[in-house]
Amino acid sequence: MASGGKHIIPFNVYIKVLLALLALTVVTVLVAQVHFGAFNTVIAMLIASIKAGLVLAIFMHLKYDDKLYVVWFGSAVFFLVVLWLFCWTDFYTRVFQGPIL
């Protein structure tokens, strides 16, 4: 008896998601052994984000829930990126003036 708006995700979907998450973990570990230089970080973050997306969408029911939560959670990530972006802009456009101390 599911009262209005509560979506029940089938059991085997949960299992499939876990298998996908485990597979992606293996992929992350394998990719890390290969050297792509700076791209290693990018690839690792990309795979982590796919995993995070799966957890959010299925385990945390975001896919079937109020879209407000998606916007709200997304805004947290967005402002985090803002924090990083401006700090990064500062760090990488500073003119190095030689050792001060």
Added chain:
Amino acid sequence: MATAAHSGKNYLNEKSGLWSWLTSLDHKRIGIMYMISVMIFFAIGGTFAMLLRWELFGAGPTIMNAHQYNQTMTFHGAIMVFMVIIPGIPAFLGNFILPLHLGAKDVAFPRVNLMSWYCLMVGSAIAFWSLFYHGSDTGWTFYTPYSVTTQNGTIWLVFGAFIIGFSSILTGLNFIVTTHKLRAPGMSFWRMPLFVWALYSTALLQVLATPVLAITLLLLAMERLLGIGVFDPNLGGDPVLFQHFFWFYSHPAVYIMILPAMGVVSEIITAFSHKTIFGYKAIALSSVGIAAVSFFVWGHHMFVSGQSEIAGIIFSFITMLVGVPTAIKCFNWVATLYRGSVRFDSPLLFALGFLFLFTIGGVTGIILATVGIDVHFHDTYFVVAHFHYVMVGGTLMAIMGGIYYWFPKMFGKLVNEFWARLSFVFIFIGFNVTFFPQFVLGAMGMPRRYFDYLPEYEPLNRISSFGAWTIGVGFLIGLGVIIHGLLRGKPAGPNPWGAKTLEWTTASPPPHENFLVQPVVTAGPYEYR
């Protein structure tokens, strides 16, 4: 239930005893608890301010030495920011009014609401505990590397601010959920009073920005205790990163202070012009707009910190944008007053005072946002004058106006209008006498945060100190007005001002669950004419 009102029961007298207050889950009682604590903190912070102005009355040491001055200044700043202005409007007026404005029985999570008050109490106690460890002399900003190396109770002050941060987060969380989930039937977003819009925008900031302060203070504490080297340049860290993190919170925090004040002013101006507010949607959206822009401008506090010039220019440019939604509000308020049936009661006087002082504060903010000019003005009294015009001239004026406006609702009694107006006159005149000379002093180059100054700055500093004491007298009169109103005030009736928002439809003081009959909203909040 219906008999409750007729028997004269309301939230104040339905239970009695200190314990019933300390464990109360009623948003109105928690609001009053916030009122009392904020007023006590304000008295302490204000006393420090008076002492600071006494020290600065003349060149050379007057009543304290340099070290004591630094500590007094730090505590004045930290108390006023973390314990007075940030909880001032949202947690005190907001707590009391938000559910009433929405037609709700309470906030969404009453226990969390009580917990947030205890967080403020515990955090403040810890912050004051630092006084037993020789206080703190870093300024409320805790800039590294000084805050890491100074040998005193800074860690306790930092820890206290950390706990107070949770109080702010919990209040914000509660307000967001309440606004979304507990609106009365028919209360669409476009029918919410503007104070609710302001509180909602504030709550977004509290929730999104305060956690970054938490992690920053945690890292600062770790830096002090373990020397983790995140902010210490000797260990590979970057002290400017601390400023980035700190201002990522503390710039939005400035809007946590001013946005709800703008909400109060919107309410007062429309009620006392007895006219539908001009540009409702523009004011509502500009609140959200200010909240959004506030996350992109923090670097304007850091123009001379060693931040890159490119970052400085970007921040400078975006900062100018804050002026747009702010000006939209000011113009709409003035347009509301135009051809209204204006009643110059004390709340409106404070709202007009807000309008005047905040405009000066805001416009000097645009001056300071310009990189080239800020390099000259940075860390001078120009900046001190600017942010006092915004925070005291803005937020404190709005708090006083809000208290006088909602006092009849809170306690069912009217204040003495003559003395209330007199308190405004003292605060308003005293304020300008205090801080306007500081613009001039800043332009002359007097640096802030020092306990002494060159002799040529003495005349203007004297004027400034006299002004500060005038403000002090004004607030004492205000306190007297409130106490007199509580003890001897005439009965107010449900709606003494003839205002239209929902809180005025219920009894004064309201019953335990606010409304005896669930209100159903069929029109906007300001249907005057």
Added chain:
Amino acid sequence: MSTVSSSQHNNGHHHAHHFESAEAEYHASKFGTWTFLVTEILMFGGLFVGYILYHERYPQMFHAGSTFLDWRLGALNTVVLLFSSLTMALSIYYAQMNDKRKVLINLYITLACGFVFMIVKAFEYTSKFSHGLFPGKYFNPHEPHAIQLHQQFPDLAQYFSFYFTMTGLHGSHVLVGMGLIGWLIYRAHKGEFHSGYYTPVECVGLFWHLVDLIWIYLFPLLYLVG
């Protein structure tokens, strides 16, 4: 409030007086939890931003630091946490199915996974400490390889500062989550959760998944990329 009628479809659970229905209370609780998760994201996010900035500034030092971590233990903990996320989600699923026994089984497994995670973490920490790899100013390596790297990168301690701060803060969240799951188990034993009322399971579940979510990023950042 004696309005039994307002709680028709949630046999037993009385919603708080200021909500019009149990349904409204459920949605408010969930929205509140999501809002709390937003604050968590931004708090951890500050650490992540700091880590990424310094990682870009000192890539070789961070790489050298990561060689002291055993990626196998990190991977093991990843698997443990992912599995616990599944069982957490399943406990909600069985609450929706009104299967009290399976709710309890899944909650117990989740709690056990939390224990395993913390034990592995304890092993990792003790091995670091035994080699003198402490955070910050207590950093004092006494192994030739580590001493050599420390000479090459004088600020090497910063990597371990990040490692201990990030995993420590995450670990404390795991502990809090375990406490909350213990509370759920206590309530589930009393039979308080069923298809009409499982809000606490859902909200604690969201928190537990967030802890998992953070680890999903911590694992590659600390153990693999270096």
